[in-house]
Amino acid sequence: MKIGMLGTGMVGQILAAKLTELGHDVMIGTRSVVDSKARTGKNNWGQPEFGDWYKEHSHIKLGTFAEAAAHGEWILNGTTGHGTLPALRSAGAALDGKIMIDISNPLDFSKGFPPTLSVSNTDSLGEQIQREFPNAKVVKTLNTVNAYVMVAPKSLGNGDHTLFVCGNDADAKAQVTAFLRREFGWEQIIDMGDITNSRATEGLLPIWIRLMGVFGTPMFSFKVVK
């Protein structure tokens, strides 16, 4: 499938590489191709900046947000929380009618670590996206785990942990759920309901971030035990 992968950070890198390896035709989207290629060295997380990473992954297509969105039958939004709406605006009508897997989290790092949620208790980034792009089929998911876990859930507890999906389009959710099972091996996927449930899954980020501090690693996930 043709996929537009928006975002050049860890999420974009790891998902683009994995989906390409799985045979998909991926284009990574960025604000500026020139600027992204110019970023080298290591980021705050000790991971290669995009420019260095892309030298090893130049078989993956790279374009602007608009070009990547136009390329994709599906769009994956892996931009940062504060970068999400500007990125999607620059993609514009290329989002219409398409499934968009929204992985972003509305985090405010301006006051240091740990970041806080940047949306109110009665809103979410998932809802903001769906409101501003009503013709996109937004499915919020994958945002509650690290990128390595997103594409390899069985790397933790033999896959015995839970992923959440929500969105307004039942068929889009069903397609995304099947995709996540087939491509990455997710087994426990809970359909939370409509896109307002983004409040609930984005709301996992405060505890996720603090647990990362306690454990010293982002390699963990939540399981719902009944």
Added chain:
Amino acid sequence: MKIGMLGTGMVGQILAAKLTELGHDVMIGTRSVVDSKARTGKNNWGQPEFGDWYKEHSHIKLGTFAEAAAHGEWILNGTTGHGTLPALRSAGAALDGKIMIDISNPLDFSKGFPPTLSVSNTDSLGEQIQREFPNAKVVKTLNTVNAYVMVAPKSLGNGDHTLFVCGNDADAKAQVTAFLRREFGWEQIIDMGDITNSRATEGLLPIWIRLMGVFGTPMFSFKVVK
């Protein structure tokens, strides 16, 4: 141990009954003993209102918030989110120097179901309590599961799920953790750090409440899978 159990709802009823059964000397605290005894019938959750419940549990002491707080060597706060600070104010100096297990969640039901968090992204009810009662040793815990699960964690997944504690007093946290293991059988207890981590665990409520809607039962919990 002498325990002051603040609150007459499900949390207060179930914890007071279990702790009494375990041999503790519990006094339930309420705003008005007369009013609490006068509440009969079933509540919105199909549970007996306090007056009916207490007819079957009159061996448990009952007093005002101030009397229950004075009675307890430890205080358990099981009041509703919006009732917590008024209840604690009426207990006043009786809280000083004591361990207070804070189980409350800052939920706003005024707009119907599902409720939203009633604190900002940079605050929590646990922190509000600790700020207003600096001489109490507030340990936030148990607030991420239903009252039946609080006292019987092994009733779900043979106990293979996670409880979180946080608070500023390391010794109080260690004592509470040992108490939860010994009295209720909790096995997986993660110390999140200081009381600001209440933001993280209270932040689980939005997803908890929506999962209760999906499952049609409050009998579930979260496990952190590493």
